[in-house]
Amino acid sequence: MKRGTNLKSKKYRYNFLDIFVIKKTNLFWKVVDYLSFKLEKLGNLYEKVFSKNYVRESKIFDISESKNILHIGCGAYPITTITLAKFNGGNIVGIDKNQKAVEKADYIIRKKGFIDRVKIEKGNGESYPVDKFDAIIVSSCSIPKLKILEHLFNSAKSDCKIIIRESVGPGKLVSTYIDAYDGSISFIKKIHNYTFPTFHWDSFYLLKK
Numbered sequence: 001m002k003r004g005t006n007l008k009s010k011k012y013r014y015n016f017l018d019i020f021v022i023k024k025t026n027l028f029w030k031v032v033d034y035l036s037f038k039l040e041k042l043g044n045l046y047e048k049v050f051s052k053n054y055v056r057e058s059k060i061f062d063i064s065e066s067k068n069i070l071h072i073g074c075g076a077y078p079i080t081t082i083t084l085a086k087f088n089g090g091n092i093v094g095i096d097k098n099q100k101a102v103e104k105a106d107y108i109i110r111k112k113g114f115i116d117r118v119k120i121e122k123g124n125g126e127s128y129p130v131d132k133f134d135a136i137i138v139s140s141c142s143i144p145k146l147k148i149l150e151h152l153f154n155s156a157k158s159d160c161k162i163i164i165r166e167s168v169g170p171g172k173l174v175s176t177y178i179d180a181y182d183g184s185i186s187f188i189k190k191i192h193n194y195t196f197p198t199f200h201w202d203s204f205y206l207l208k209k
């Protein structure tokens with residue numbers, strides 16, 4: 001497949017159920033992020049419950065050695081960047097395209113004393129410069145997912161680990177896109193995550209050749 005693929009083709013359209021799942025999931029995370037920012041106890045519980053999945057993901061995908069890590073879609077309560085700061089010795093950048101989320105995430109990172117190794121910045125996963133990162137994590141809420149993947153697949157440096165989180169249904173389209181890409185992306189493995197019985201998502205581990 002030629003780079004700069006025509007993502008408008010029918011092949012890359014989400015079906016109605018996928019769109020519903022994406023909207024429902026994004027709303028859930030946004031509300032929980034916001035309430036966790038407001039209510040410290042809820043924030044600590046949120047961190048405790050979800051960081052377990054992120055530690056497991058980091059261990060299985062072995063990003064402990066990655067020096068420069070980017071998290072696309074950090075949100076108002078940046079659990080992923082906090083977990084990485086606790087688990088990984090490298091430098092972490094969290095970006096969000098929403099200015100309010102960036103201000104809140106920056107406040108949380110300062111409050112938790114990670115400001116020396118974590119930078120929170122306004123940025124869009126569709127265009128943010130990614131060529132210096134050893135590992136890039138794409139949050140499940142980052143949209144439009146395939147446009148973000150196209151940017152990463154085209155611009156990430158060789159040997160960069162690209163970790164994509166996606167809700168189960170819409171994940172099929174991510175697989176289709178990865179399979180069809182021009183061979184410069186290797187699929188390494190996929191793990192399934194779930195926190196509550198009703199809350200599942202997949203994490204894809206890819207490598208830029």
Ligand SMILES: C[S@@+](CC[C@H](N)C(=O)[O-])C[C@H]1O[C@@H](n2cnc3c(N)ncnc32)[C@H](O)[C@@H]1O
Nearest residue numbers: 029073075078079080096097124125141142143
């Ligand atoms: C609700 S958070 C959830 C992440 C969770 N806080 C964590 O640490 O894993 C997801 C965020 O992704 C952001 N987002 C969505 N699309 C994006 C994009 N293309 N580029 C950057 N941020 C994006 C949204 O603004 C939202 O704040």
